[in-house]
Amino acid sequence: MITADLLTRMIKAGAGEVPADVVIKNVRLLDVISGGVTHTDIAIVADRIVGTHGYYNGTRLIEGDNRFAVPGFVDTHLHIESSLVTPLEFDRCVLPHGVTTVICDPHEIANVLGAEGIRYFLECAERAIMDIRVNLSSCVPATEHETSGARLEIADIEKFRHHKQVIGLAEMMNFPGVLAGDPGIIDKLVAFQGGHIDGHAPLLTDLRLNGYLAAGIRTDHEATTA
Ligand SMILES: [Zn+2]
Ligand SMILES: [Zn+2]
Known part of the structure; x- marks a missing residue:
């Protein structure tokens, strides 16, 4: 105040x-x-x-x-658990090097633990000194070929939507599902309209890319040209 x-x-x-x-x-x-x-x-x-x-x-x-x-660095796309440490250990190791904010998609932990993994990740995010912001995992499993067992539908992630560290919907990797109008994907996109939605659409171009953008997706870290 x-x-x-x-x-x-x-x-x-x-x-x-x-x-x-x-x-x-x-x-x-x-x-x-x-x-x-x-x-x-x-x-x-x-x-x-x-x-x-x-x-x-x-x-x-x-x-x-x-x-x-220097200003605090912001890592705009990160899967902390892919570094094989917990969020709090990541905080202890990385913050001293000047990264003060990270934008995370906890989808690897969610692939294994489902919504319980996201709940744990958010608990850690609240306790970290670094500002750990979370986009809620949109594609668990990442593809139908994954066999880790966990599956997140909109009802599973929506309950975390208003957590103070949550900023939106994480990278929408299932771009074929977006373009095909997959009902589960559309439910997730509808829920986050007006909020932030991250993208992931390698090699998507022309009108199909326009279709993907029309879903309200505003970023893509899969750049193939510079
Ligand atoms: Zn990613
Ligand atoms: Zn990605």
């Missing part, structure tokens, strides 16, 4: 009129758009960065020693 007093203090600290709560002195700040590097302080009030590209006074000073400061 940001009060009027706190917001005023943020503005004045950003403008350099009052000390910030914390100032990280003397860092080389990377601009991830331009690739440029700027020597600067980073001023913080409460949980907000209020100033960069300048030099600040603060109640608490941390010497940056000219080290690089």
Whole structure:
């Protein structure tokens, strides 16, 4: 909750009129758009960065020693369990390297444990320090040829939809099913209309790709040309 007093203090600290709560002195700040590097302080009030590209006074000073400061990295497509560690172990190992947010589809754990696997994954996500966001697995099993046993229909995943770490429906790998109007697939797509739906449609082009997009799917990590 940001009060009027706190917001005023943020503005004045950003403008350099009052000390910030914390100032990280003397860092080389990377601009991830331009690739440029700027020597600067980073001023913080409460949980907000209020100033960069300048030099600040603060109640608490941390010497940056000219080290690089970069924004937290976001891994936009990940199956944590494919790294063969639990989400909390992944958090412990990867967060120190600068990845602060991951967008996950827990479909490999769901292929084995079904909805119970997703429930466990979400419990871990709540406890992690890293921001673990979850897209709910759309294709368990991934194909009809898989024999791991678990199967998730819309009723199995819908109950997790409003969990605070859930952001949408995970990669829709069954693109033939989308285009064929498979009723189970259509039910899942209908449930997530207006929300986020990830894609996975290798080699799909032209009007069939348009058909896939018309389902409301907005991403695809299976790029085949650059
Ligand atoms: Zn994937
Ligand atoms: Zn994929």
